[in-house]
Amino acid sequence: MEFSRTQIGIATAVAALLLLGFFSSLIWLDHQGPVLGKSDERDPLSQVPDSISLNPLRDRTSERVAAAYLNGIRSGHCQEQLATWAKDYRKRYAQLICDSEAKHPLVSWKLVDWEDDPPLRMLRYRGKRRETPSAAGTYKELFSVTLENKDGTWEVTKYEAMY
Numbered sequence: 001m002e003f004s005r006t007q008i009g010i011a012t013a014v015a016a017l018l019l020l021g022f023f024s025s026l027i028w029l030d031h032q033g034p035v036l037g038k039s040d041e042r043d044p045l046s047q048v049p050d051s052i053s054l055n056p057l058r059d060r061t062s063e064r065v066a067a068a069y070l071n072g073i074r075s076g077h078c079q080e081q082l083a084t085w086a087k088d089y090r091k092r093y094a095q096l097i098c099d100s101e102a103k104h105p106l107v108s109w110k111l112v113d114w115e116d117d118p119p120l121r122m123l124r125y126r127g128k129r130r131e132t133p134s135a136a137g138t139y140k141e142l143f144s145v146t147l148e149n150k151d152g153t154w155e156v157t158k159y160e161a162m163y
Helices: 005-030 061-074 091-103
Strands: 035-038 052-054 106-117 120-130 138-150 153-161
Touching: 052 106, 061 091, 061 106, 061 120, 061 138, 061 153, 091 153, 106 138, 120 153
Parallel strands: none
Antiparallel strands: 035 052, 106 120, 120 138, 138 153
């Protein structure tokens, strides 16, 4: 089957427009912040939005640091994760966190809110915890990890959870 020059020209123009639209949307996303949108509906108690739309092109470095921190706590290395806290005014708080995490271990978590206040970033998660270390029953609760950008590297400065 032969195609006419007109058909080939139309197909080429359509392909060029599709590519232009695709790359334009990538450029637009690249110039947006990490949060594209939050739902207007919020949890009445915690004021966390019901849904959040995150930019797929966002810098995920802070999320990786928070995930490594949470994985360390979950795998029983709480003392190591909070070793720097034991040297300052947060010593008692670090011990409280480690004791509480041992009693109510974290099973999984999902990012539900993101707030930037440079140099700080607060990531809020909805986590699933075991009722006791040996129990099969779980419950869900909100917790947050606050990170500080210190010369281009993210450091966890605060961990808030209710047990």
